Amino acid sequence: MAATIKDVAKKAEVSPSTVSRVIANNPRISQDTHEKVRKAMKELGYHPNAMARGLVKQKSQTIGLFISTSAELALSNPFFVEAIRGIGSVIQKHGYSLLLHSIEDEKDAERACLSLLRQKKVDGVVLSTSRVNDKLISKLQTEGYPFVVIGRPVPGLSINWVNNDNIKAAYEATEYLLKLGHQQIAMISGPEDLVVSMDRAKGYKMALQSYGLPFRQEYLKSGPFTQVFGQEAMKHLLSLEQPPTAVLVADDLMAFGAMETLKTRNLSIPGDMSIVGFNDSPLASFIHPALTSVNLNIYELGTQAAKLLMEIVEKPGHNASQRVIPTQLIIRESCGSPGKGGDTLKASCV
Amino acid sequence: MAATIKDVAKKAEVSPSTVSRVIANNPRISQDTHEKVRKAMKELGYHPNAMARGLVKQKSQTIGLFISTSAELALSNPFFVEAIRGIGSVIQKHGYSLLLHSIEDEKDAERACLSLLRQKKVDGVVLSTSRVNDKLISKLQTEGYPFVVIGRPVPGLSINWVNNDNIKAAYEATEYLLKLGHQQIAMISGPEDLVVSMDRAKGYKMALQSYGLPFRQEYLKSGPFTQVFGQEAMKHLLSLEQPPTAVLVADDLMAFGAMETLKTRNLSIPGDMSIVGFNDSPLASFIHPALTSVNLNIYELGTQAAKLLMEIVEKPGHNASQRVIPTQLIIRESCGSPGKGGDTLKASCV
DNA sequence: AAATGTTGTGCAATCGTTTTCGCAAAGTAT
DNA sequence: ATACTTTGCGAAAACGATTGCACAACATTT
Known part of the structure; x- marks a missing residue:
């Protein structure tokens, strides 16, 4: 049986109200009784019952x-x-x-x-x-x-x-690629019905526009936030008559998938293709080449x-x-300037 | 003001006790009143107050x-x-x-x-x-x-x-390596003061013993569950006059670190070194070569x-x-028979 | 027909707090 | 010395449920 406020009151020879007041640090309690009560609480190992308290205060904390x-x-x-x-x-x-x-x-x-x-x-x-x-x-x-x-x-x-601000984040990431000199930038985006996907796609489009580049429908692939979709999407992008030189990927996991298809095709990152991801998952810094990603x-x-x-x-x-x-764009090793197709990775894998 | 049990009682023209009983599905309540009360509860959108209930039942659920x-x-x-x-x-x-x-x-x-x-x-x-x-x-x-x-x-x-059963799990993992033909098996273990580390080390030693192999102190490195410790430990193992051909790593994260040093030294996995990890983290199947790991x-x-x-x-x-x-040992691609040092990875990285 | 058992319900106490109100004692101003 | 104000504390009413006990009404046994 845990001690109740009454037990404390009895032990300290005061009323329960008084005990309650010392708990609440009510200023109308004299130094004397305050100490007396605290002492009794210690001795009994008293802890106020949260439910009783919650019931009267109408708060569960x-x-x-x-x-x-x-x-x-x-x-x-x-x-x-x-x-x-x-x-x-x-x-x-x-x-x-x-x-x-x-x-x-x-x-x-x-x-x-x-x-x-x-x-x-x-x-x-x-x-x-x-x-x-x-x-x-x-x-x-x-x-x-x-x-x-x-x-x-x-x-x-x-x-x-x-x-x-996903719009801004995507804008900045895209801008980073643009400043690196890329002209053909694709995006692999998340499910179309998610606000986060829409925002990131919007930021991407806005950046293209600000830099006077056209938005090309075939450069935007939307799908689930999965590694396999990343793979698929990248395959599709590579099959275009004019493949992109950089791609903004709305999630690191998808980005890993995309990187995988690049590697199995012996394409170099960032030599042949620059990649930037989203989420800055712990793996991002871990994979090779380390993935540039936006930290949320x-x-x-x-x-x-x-x-x-x-x-x-x-x-x-x-x-x-x-x-x-x-958000912050965390710059690592997965992006470079376009047109250096010949480069191969030095430290190539993990 | 949310409805209380009294409100329901009033509306259903019964006492609060009765309402309480229908909530508790007390069999002594007639079909009639049961329905009457349920109806009132629905209409008022009544939900019993968890704290009040907890107070009397002495349980917070x-x-x-x-x-x-x-x-x-x-x-x-x-x-x-x-x-x-x-x-x-x-x-x-x-x-x-x-x-x-x-x-x-x-x-x-x-x-x-x-x-x-x-x-x-x-x-x-x-x-x-x-x-x-x-x-x-x-x-x-x-x-x-x-x-x-x-x-x-x-x-x-x-x-x-x-x-x-960490002892058994480590035993089995070690046994797997032994059956693959490895004779020099090292272990990278976790912090020495953790029971889990001790158990895994014990299983490792037991397996060696059952197969008549000596336990070598220089083959057991203990340290924190971090990637960098994995790297360090692997460097140390490689520096031995007789490096192991396989290593059991007590955590996937450490295993990833170990794999990294192998790769930067251009050693092949599993050609030059077999690795098995612990935890079967999502990355295990994701990394190349996919890591054999024990699923917990x-x-x-x-x-x-x-x-x-x-x-x-x-x-x-x-x-x-x-x-x-x-536990289950999930066999992937990071282990092979010893003595195939020349092998290189086909799909080498992610 | 009386005794007994069963069903269905209400009364009131209880769970352990907080808080309003009231009231004495002590302090301060007039 | 009187009239207020302040200080310090207790009594009792909540808070919203559950549950033991009592007690009718009705059914069943002897």
Whole structure:
């Protein structure tokens, strides 16, 4: 039987209210009783019951995180860990805990999320699911639950989110290739219905345009974020009558696939083809040639999301706000100037 | 203001007790009132308050997961995700939620873990931290909290754990190399103070012994689970007057490092050196040559840990028990018979 | 017909806190 | 010395459920 506040009260010869007040550091408590009570708490090993406290305060001091852990994301799941670390680090400082629900299918996620909120097991949630699930979002909104979505802007609605500026990131990456002198730049993009894919494609197109280059439909291949799609897409690009000399790939995993087909065809990177990826996964620096990739600052994405949520949860009536987290192009070895087809790799593999 | 049980009671024209009983599916409730109450619940969008319920039932229906997410594990963190998925899938079926605490330093983990339990925010915990922290374990034990440790046997103490049979796994991997005809087999192992390292080293030694081969101290290098240590260790092995023809590496990440030094020295894998790793990380099949590695069944590790914990939590007085999860050696391309030093890789890199 | 058992429900206590209100004692201003 | 204000603390009412006990109403046995 764990000690309750009453036990402490008895031991310290005060009322439970007083004990409660010393816990809350209420200034109306005298130094004397304060010490007396603290001492009693120590001696009894007292820890306030979170549920009892939550019941009266109407707060669970817990926030929920809903995040996809689907197998297809297995490789890019530094996202997962980094986001969790980021979120965890800030909410812990606020005395909150993290309830994690890994979502397999959308329907389940929706039920679980609403249920947890309505049961008051969590005070708010952060959502990170690339798939658009507007039903959940609008329900959260109409029911007035605190939430922030991470990694996906939801245009139009005034909700809280944090995201990278994918348009800008893709723009900069493309610009980097352009400045290297490339004129034929292709893009291997993600699923067309994902906002992140659309944004990255948009940034790519904008960069081409700013530099007076035409956008060619056959240079843009969209498909799933998988290694095999990367392979396929690269094969397709190589089969064009005028293959590109550089390609922007919307995900490192796809980029690895693309690199693989280049290598099996004995084409050199970056000699014959420059590649830039997205996500800066741990493998990027690891593979040979090391992949130039745009770093998304996922940890930061997590911390900012959490900070935002804390604000909303702690002072309701907070206005919707958005934060965009900067990205960095991490330059490694996979890009060079065009027209050096003869180069072969020195340190060729891992 | 969310509806409470009283609101439902009023609407259904019954007492709160009755509503509670229909929620609990108490058989003493008539079909009639059952429907009446259900209807009222639907109409009001009623969801029982988890904290109120938890308060009286003395259960939070939540379990805590304490797991290291240190940066050094970034690459091998499929562990993280897989374990979470496994645990989540079983506890969700039992109506539990998962409270995740990612631990950065040991001291903090201990405080947090005990605090969560004493506050009754969680009904039990699963611990997965490679570092031995016996203080926490013994406290958990003396305070009688339900817990299971995953990925680490704690010899001597009768506590609940699930783990791989690392001795056997290493034995089998070594045996595989032996059967391939290798006589000089080295091992690159993890930190010496980790049980997992000790076990894997032991299995390696046992296999050598069974096949009548001597154990040579200079063939066993221990160090951190990092890529750079893998590189170093391999350099050292290559510098021996009689270098090994095969090496068992206690972690894929280290194995990748080892492979890298081989490649920069233009040694072929498996022509000049066979390599087998541990963990079967997603990269293993991805790298060239694809790495033969022992798969730990982490998802299964997670589900079994969770099942065990559910048993303990639901029926206390449960006896301590242990489960060992089988491993599989996943054979890919990084091993061959010795003495084919001239071979070069066909598809050499990624 | 009386005694007994079964069904279906409500009352009230309880879980362990926080918090409003009230009130004495002590301090300060008039 | 009187009238306020401040300080320090306790009593009791929440918070929203569950559950043991009581007790009708009805059914079944003897």
